[in-house]
Amino acid sequence: MVSRYTVLGLAAEAEPLAPGLHIVATPIGNLGDISLRALSTLAAADRVLAEDSRVTKILLAHYGIATPLIPYHEHNAAEMQPQLLARLAAGEKLALVSDAGTPLVSDPGQRLVEAAIAAGHPVTAVPGASAVLAGLVLSGLPGERFYFEGFLPSRTAERRRRIRALAAIPATLVLFEAPHRIAETLQDLAALLGARGAAVARELTKKFETIRRGILPDLAERFAAEPPPKGEIVVIVGPPLGEAEADEVAIDRALAAALATHSQRDAVALVAGELGLPRKRVYARALRLAAGEGGDA
Structure with a gap:
């Protein structure tokens, strides 16, 4: 039986898929963020294991994929795992998806993957979108x-x-x-x-x-x-700040507050006194801020 999917209104034939568990990344929002390999895998699989079948139905329908869905989520994982391992042992091709993005990142797929590997079943990743x-x-x-x-x-x-x-x-x-x-x-x-x-x-x-x-x-x-x-x-x-970086952040915040009510000269003097730093260093930072070289907005 030939499996097909649709892209940009054109029918495409799915590549043959080897038996095993295929971990397939799906879009995190924009349905266009899916690879051709992912579409081919979803179309050629015997079943798609979906964390949220309502979300996955929309994706499959958008690309004309008719592969049956099996719900697989944290509430039924323990019950479903033996059945899914039995399907893999029988040579089925299963595609595992989360409700969005790459499976196994904050979802229950990890336990199934561990069990499949322990049982000696082939496990393949089809990479893609990741929040x-x-x-x-x-x-x-x-x-x-x-x-x-x-x-x-x-x-x-x-x-x-x-x-x-x-x-x-x-x-x-x-x-x-x-x-x-x-x-x-x-x-x-x-x-x-x-x-x-x-x-x-x-x-x-x-x-x-x-x-x-x-x-x-x-x-x-x-x-x-x-x-x-x-x-x-x-x-x-961001990572922990070094002492010099922390000083710059503190200077910038203090200067921003002081400049709201003081001239640049007075603000520099005020901040230098508050932070116990050389006036020359604070003044240099004030010039950089005035030139728009400060931090992100």
């Missing part, structure tokens, strides 16, 4: 070394304890957060991590995608003064 990487590259923060934390605990004490544990990691941090908790989380991050560079990415790849960049205390203030945003949120926090 983690999209948020990281859009943040403007260092990407050479990063640590993905996922969702922080929802309870305040546990969340703060976890942030303290993350504080010493010498890498950019990538977090997921719910809209109704973003303001509180940013306040905790600012209080415990200080004036690190950060970005809040919302609705990545979708129509209302927004990226807000700045330093943690400023972002915390902005979000605390606004209604909770809507949509999926990724928070990116």
